[in-house]
Amino acid sequence: MTFVKWAGIVFISLILFLILGIALINWNWVRDVAARQVSEKLGRTLIIQGNLSVDWSQTLHVRVEQIRLENVTWSKQPYMFELAALDFHIDLVELIKGRLIFPRVTLIKPRVILEKSYKGEPNWDLPLDFDVEFPLIKRLIIDDSHMVYRDLSTNTADITLTFSTIRAQVGDEENTKLHVHGKLNGKPLAIALNAGSWLALQQLEKPFPLALSVQASGNKVADEKALVILLQLKGYLSREENIWRFTNLDVQIGESDFSGSIRVDMGSKRLFVKANITSNKVNLSDFVSLIDFASNIKSEDSTSLAKKQEKRQEEANAVVLPRNNIGLESLQHIDADIRFRGNHVPSQVPVNNLKIQMLLDQGHLSLAIPDFDIASGKVQLRVELDVTKKPLKSKIEVEIRRVQLNEILRSLESSGENLGVIGGQGIFWFKGDSLADMLASADGGLLMIMDGGKLDALLVELSGLDVGESLVKLLGDREMVEINCIFLDLPTKNGVMNMDSLVVDTEDTLYLGKGSIDFAREQLHLVIDPRPKDLSLYSARAPLHIKGSFKAPSILPEASAILRGVASLALLPAAPIVGLIGLLSEKNKEHEDMRCSGFVNAINKARK
Incomplete structure (x- = not known):
C-alpha cells in the first residue's frame, strides 16, 4: 500500500509539473504559426502583434491581442479587420467528449470595414469554407465594436454600425446594443436595437427584452434631411421547448400602432403561427413608406434600370391585367390562426371597426371580415x-x-x-x-x-x-x-x-x-x-x-x-x-x- 501511495503522489506531481511547464511556455510561437497558416489560407496577411497567453484549468482560457487582417489593394484603408483582443474559454471536459464548446467568447474593440470598389468588387470575397459545424458559444461579449459599409460602385451606401454588450453596474444583467447611422441611397438612416444578452437569447429561461427602432428621411413634402420614424418595435421573446412567444408586442409603423401577442410552434412537421393583434390606427401610407424603404436597399441604379425595363414591357404589352404568378405556394407549409382588430383606418375612404379572422390549415386559407364601417355603411x-x-x-x-x-x-x-x-x-x-x-x-x-x-x-x-x-x-x-x-x-x-x-x-x-x-x-x-x-x-x-x-x-x-x-x-x-x-x-x-x-x-x- 505504501508503494501505491508513493507511486500516486509521484504521478500526480509529474502531471502538475507538466501542466506548470506548459503554462510557462511562451505561446507566441503558436501565434506566429497560426498567423502564417491563416494568411496562406485567405491570401491576405494576418498580423498578430500582441501576446498569445494560455491559462489551463477546467476551461482552457486563451487570449490573443492586437489582431489585424490586411485589406484589398484598391482600398484606402490598410486593414479590413482589427481586433484589440480575442478572449475565449474552451470546455476541456466537453472537448474530450468530442464537442467544441465555448463557455465565453469576448471580442474587444473589433473594427470591420466592408467595401465595394468602383467596379463592384467586394473586399470580403475570401476563400472561406463554411461547410463545417459551427461551435456552440454560450456567452458572447462584444465590447465597443465598429463596422463601416461603403458601396463605391454606386455611391449609394455609407453606413457605420456600432455593437456592444454592456452592463450598467456589477450584478446587473447584460444588455446588447446596436446602432446604425449613415446614408442609404444618399438619404440619412438610423437604426437602434436594444435587447438582452446573447446568453439570455440562447437559454430564454425568462422573457427576452427586445426594442428596435428604424428611422429614415422624410418624404418630399417634408425636409428630406429630417429623420422620421419608420418602425418601432418593443416586446418580450420567450421559448418553451419548440414553442416561441412574442408577448407584450408594441409596434409602431409611422403613425400606425399594433399591440398583442404572437405564438410560433416549431415542434411539428408544419409551422403553426397564432397571433392576436389590435390597432387603434392603421395608416396605409405608412406601409407604403416602409415598402419603399425596403426596396431602396437595392442599388438605385439597378432599381431604376429594372423600372425602365418594366415600363418598356408594359408599353409593349397590349394587355392590362397582371400575368405574373401570385406565388402562394409557401402557404402549404404553414398553419395559422390570426385575429386582427383595427379601430380606425384613415385612408382616402376611412374604415372603422375592422375585424379580420384568418385561418390557414394545410394549404386552405379562409379570410373573413365579418363587417367593417365604411362611408357610413358596412x-x-x-x-x-x-x-x-x-x-x-x-x-x-x-x-x-x-x-x-x-x-x-x-x-x-x-x-x-x-x-x-x-x-x-x-x-x-x-x-x-x-x-x-x-x-x-x-x-x-x-x-x-x-x-x-x-x-x-x-x-x-x-x-x-x-x-x-x-x-x-x-x-x-x-x-x-x-x-x-x-x-x-x-x-x-x-x-x-x-x-x-x-x-x-x-x-x-x-x-x-x-x-x-x-x-x-x-x-x-x-x-x-x-x-x-x-x-x-x-x-x-x-x-x-x-x-x-x-x-x-x-x-x-x-x-x-x-x-x-x-x-x-x-x-x-x-x-x-x-x-x-x-x-x-x-x-x-x-x-x-x-x-x-x-x-x-x-x-x-x-x-x-
Whole structure:
C-alpha cells in the first residue's frame, strides 16, 4: 500500500509539473504559426502583434491581442479587420467528449470595414469554407465594436454600425446594443436595437427584452434631411421547448400602432403561427413608406434600370391585367390562426371597426371580415384559397350595406354631391395562379342597387373617363339628371361578365344597359340606351356604345347600339331588386321613402 501511495503522489506531481511547464511556455510561437497558416489560407496577411497567453484549468482560457487582417489593394484603408483582443474559454471536459464548446467568447474593440470598389468588387470575397459545424458559444461579449459599409460602385451606401454588450453596474444583467447611422441611397438612416444578452437569447429561461427602432428621411413634402420614424418595435421573446412567444408586442409603423401577442410552434412537421393583434390606427401610407424603404436597399441604379425595363414591357404589352404568378405556394407549409382588430383606418375612404379572422390549415386559407364601417355603411367580405390545387382555387363573397357613394367620391377629391346610397351582394369562384388567369376563369355574379344621386357625376367620377360629347348626347343636352334608382346585374361565366340588366331610373327616362366584359380577351362591349318616358323626347336621346380593349376602349354615341324593343320594364326581375332594397337601410327600419321602392312598383305595373 505504501508503494501505491508513493507511486500516486509521484504521478500526480509529474502531471502538475507538466501542466506548470506548459503554462510557462511562451505561446507566441503558436501565434506566429497560426498567423502564417491563416494568411496562406485567405491570401491576405494576418498580423498578430500582441501576446498569445494560455491559462489551463477546467476551461482552457486563451487570449490573443492586437489582431489585424490586411485589406484589398484598391482600398484606402490598410486593414479590413482589427481586433484589440480575442478572449475565449474552451470546455476541456466537453472537448474530450468530442464537442467544441465555448463557455465565453469576448471580442474587444473589433473594427470591420466592408467595401465595394468602383467596379463592384467586394473586399470580403475570401476563400472561406463554411461547410463545417459551427461551435456552440454560450456567452458572447462584444465590447465597443465598429463596422463601416461603403458601396463605391454606386455611391449609394455609407453606413457605420456600432455593437456592444454592456452592463450598467456589477450584478446587473447584460444588455446588447446596436446602432446604425449613415446614408442609404444618399438619404440619412438610423437604426437602434436594444435587447438582452446573447446568453439570455440562447437559454430564454425568462422573457427576452427586445426594442428596435428604424428611422429614415422624410418624404418630399417634408425636409428630406429630417429623420422620421419608420418602425418601432418593443416586446418580450420567450421559448418553451419548440414553442416561441412574442408577448407584450408594441409596434409602431409611422403613425400606425399594433399591440398583442404572437405564438410560433416549431415542434411539428408544419409551422403553426397564432397571433392576436389590435390597432387603434392603421395608416396605409405608412406601409407604403416602409415598402419603399425596403426596396431602396437595392442599388438605385439597378432599381431604376429594372423600372425602365418594366415600363418598356408594359408599353409593349397590349394587355392590362397582371400575368405574373401570385406565388402562394409557401402557404402549404404553414398553419395559422390570426385575429386582427383595427379601430380606425384613415385612408382616402376611412374604415372603422375592422375585424379580420384568418385561418390557414394545410394549404386552405379562409379570410373573413365579418363587417367593417365604411362611408357610413358596412361591408362584409370572405375570401377562401386552396393553394394545394394547381392552378390555385379561390372564392370571394361580399355584401355591401347602405354605403354612401358621395362620401367615397368626396374622399377622392371629387365633387361629392349627393350620389346616393349603394348596396349589393356578390360571389365569385376563380382558378388561376395570376390575377389575369383568375379573372379569365371567373364564375359567379354581382347584384348592386343605388338609391338617389345624379347621373352625370356618377358616370364621370366612377369611370374616370372624359366621355365629352357622348355623355351630353346620352343625357339629352342636360347638365344633370336626378336618379331615382339604379339596378345592376352582372352574372359571370368562364371569365365573361354579362351585363344582363343595367337600369337607371330617372324622372323622365329609363337608361337600359346590355353587354359583356370578357376578361380572358380583355374586351368590352357595352351599350347604354335611353328609353324616354315621354315619347316627345325619344329622338333627343342617343345611345352610348362602349367597346374595344381594356387598354384603349372607345366611348361613342352610335345608332348601331340601339337596343329599343330588346328590354322593357315588363322583362326586368323585380324580386332581386326588392331583396337588395333591404341593404339600403338599417336593419328593422322601414324603407318606403326610398326611390327604389317606387321603381319596383313601376316594374310590377308593367307586368300587368
